[in-house]
Amino acid sequence: MTDTQTPPNHEVKLSLQTLLTEQQKEILNEDAFQFVERLVQRFALRIPELMAARERRQLAIDAGGLPDFLEDTADIRTGNWTIRNIPDDLQDRRVEITGPVDRKMVINALNANVKVFMADFEDSFAPAWDEVLEGQRNLRDAVNGTIAYTNPETGKEYQLHDDPAVLICRVRGLHLPEKHLLWQGEPIPGSLFDFALYFYHNYKQLLAKGSGPYFYLPKLQAYQEAAWWSDVFSFTEDEFGLPRGTIKATVLIETLPAVFEMDEILYSLKDHIVGLNCGRWDYIFSYIKTLRNHPDRILPDRQVVTMEKPFLNAYSRLLVRTCHRRGAFAMGGMAAFIPSKDPERNEWVLNKIQTDKALEANNGHDGTWVAHPGLADTARAIFDDTLGTRQNQLDVSREDDAPITAEELLEPCDGDRTDEGMRHNIRVAVQYIEAWISGNGCVPIYGLMEDAATAEISRASIWQWIKHGKALSNGEVVTKSLFEQMLSEEMVVLEQELGTDMFNQGQYQEAAMLMSQLTTSDELVNFLTLPGYEYLK
Ligand SMILES: CC(=O)SCCNC(=O)CCNC(=O)[C@H](O)C(C)(C)COP(=O)(O)OP(=O)(O)OC[C@H]1O[C@@H](n2cnc3c(N)ncnc32)[C@H](O)[C@@H]1OP(=O)(O)O
Numbered sequence: 001m002t003d004t005q006t007p008p009n010h011e012v013k014l015s016l017q018t019l020l021t022e023q024q025k026e027i028l029n030e031d032a033f034q035f036v037e038r039l040v041q042r043f044a045l046r047i048p049e050l051m052a053a054r055e056r057r058q059l060a061i062d063a064g065g066l067p068d069f070l071e072d073t074a075d076i077r078t079g080n081w082t083i084r085n086i087p088d089d090l091q092d093r094r095v096e097i098t099g100p101v102d103r104k105m106v107i108n109a110l111n112a113n114v115k116v117f118m119a120d121f122e123d124s125f126a127p128a129w130d131e132v133l134e135g136q137r138n139l140r141d142a143v144n145g146t147i148a149y150t151n152p153e154t155g156k157e158y159q160l161h162d163d164p165a166v167l168i169c170r171v172r173g174l175h176l177p178e179k180h181l182l183w184q185g186e187p188i189p190g191s192l193f194d195f196a197l198y199f200y201h202n203y204k205q206l207l208a209k210g211s212g213p214y215f216y217l218p219k220l221q222a223y224q225e226a227a228w229w230s231d232v233f234s235f236t237e238d239e240f241g242l243p244r245g246t247i248k249a250t251v252l253i254e255t256l257p258a259v260f261e262m263d264e265i266l267y268s269l270k271d272h273i274v275g276l277n278c279g280r281w282d283y284i285f286s287y288i289k290t291l292r293n294h295p296d297r298i299l300p301d302r303q304v305v306t307m308e309k310p311f312l313n314a315y316s317r318l319l320v321r322t323c324h325r326r327g328a329f330a331m332g333g334m335a336a337f338i339p340s341k342d343p344e345r346n347e348w349v350l351n352k353i354q355t356d357k358a359l360e361a362n363n364g365h366d367g368t369w370v371a372h373p374g375l376a377d378t379a380r381a382i383f384d385d386t387l388g389t390r391q392n393q394l395d396v397s398r399e400d401d402a403p404i405t406a407e408e409l410l411e412p413c414d415g416d417r418t419d420e421g422m423r424h425n426i427r428v429a430v431q432y433i434e435a436w437i438s439g440n441g442c443v444p445i446y447g448l449m450e451d452a453a454t455a456e457i458s459r460a461s462i463w464q465w466i467k468h469g470k471a472l473s474n475g476e477v478v479t480k481s482l483f484e485q486m487l488s489e490e491m492v493v494l495e496q497e498l499g500t501d502m503f504n505q506g507q508y509q510e511a512a513m514l515m516s517q518l519t520t521s522d523e524l525v526n527f528l529t530l531p532g533y534e535y536l537k
């Protein structure tokens, strides 16, 4: 079934485009560099082919087709097989915290009341070179137990507590390059770079303490991409003399095409996979992106697209059923609410978290994500209650449910498109893009956690409303000129909200320009982080 064998090209060497500091040389040392080079020589050429396959599929959907379960892999879906195994320290994942890899956050996350910390080089992270290497240093120190941090302003000291959370590293998606290293004149895949460095620096220590090199894999769109990762993992195990299945991965099902290939993805990564996760924000973005040409499937305001909507609930239930049939974990996703200092608002937030997590626990998920340590107790209480004495819900099979159909997964989503919703999207997207191009990949905006996936929804929604000439609930039709008018009005609002000094010191004009390009382009730009990356050092 797999076709991942592009012949390796050992002739061409990797070239570093920048000087390293002494501290960075520890991370990208000679040996680590050579490992990155071996991976790139063997696996990089396959990525453009996988990206081209994405585009070919999209063309068929743009021409009127709809995603569906694949005919030629029906035997995998109906066959009786399970994944290889789940290590002991991943048996209980009832609450996982996620966050970028800055030093203080890493310590706070590992100390939180959670089972797992997903350390993120992806959607909550802007991959500027110094920060990428610093993130790897932070994770290495965390694994070694030597990480510490003193806040230069307050003097507060941070250290790891006993029994920290299990660490899983989320690497960049296959579409993201690392421009500081060139191979055949092209930037190398960021995913391989993140994987190589995290693996190289940590596998020995992790295995010695009964854990292992664990990864989250984002934004896969097809089982062939999972097969590519499986080859990368197996090659690495062989290179380092490790038994097959030492490297473990959890795959985010956060694209619409991937939901139709969950069995195939589990199968392709059978030796290495331990579960799938409902990456709901990217999934919503992908629903917009994949169905961009389908006028009957335009999403309403972002605020009303909740997990109760039939197309999202079907996705969660199908993920649970598919995973548990194969002995794999079915992880829930992220509610974007974050705690507030205002007690009334905070109570409202905790209620929202409770409702969201209860829906996941009742659907049979084995655990869930929180964006902030202040939400861990609430999420945990829900899962403690549902799990009782169990560590997970692998026993919940959902086999008696009616089969979930392609129609349910693609069901149009009802709800209004409003003037306020569109203006809100503009303000959120501009602020997020400004933060990202300034090097910060995750920010609180209007009381919500905003990261690349949530910002993608904001900008892609407006693009879709313009493309299909949708009317807002006040009757006004969304056009490019309405968007441009609102953008300039909302820039004034932002200046008032942020204060003129902060507004002028930031890169808000650049962000607005980028937002305008993304929203008014004839073709939907695949990822805002690609043009955004040009701004990063
Ligand atoms: C759609 C997806 O891809 S979801 C996955 C990607 N997204 C994420 O991972 C979101 C992660 N969350 C965050 O980055 C942060 O919570 C933010 C940016 C949303 C808010 O952060 P802040 O503004 O610092 O929040 P706040 O001021 O309330 O933080 C209080 C404390 O909690 C810590 N904290 C907040 N979030 C986290 C986190 N996710 N992990 C660890 N510590 C955290 C802060 O560092 C701070 O510590 P301190 O008191 O020692 O200084």
Ligand SMILES: O=CC(=O)O
Residues within 6 Å of the ligand: 123, 252, 254, 278, 279, 280, 281, 282, 283, 333, 334, 453
């Ligand atoms: O990565 C997670 C998501 O919700 O998107």
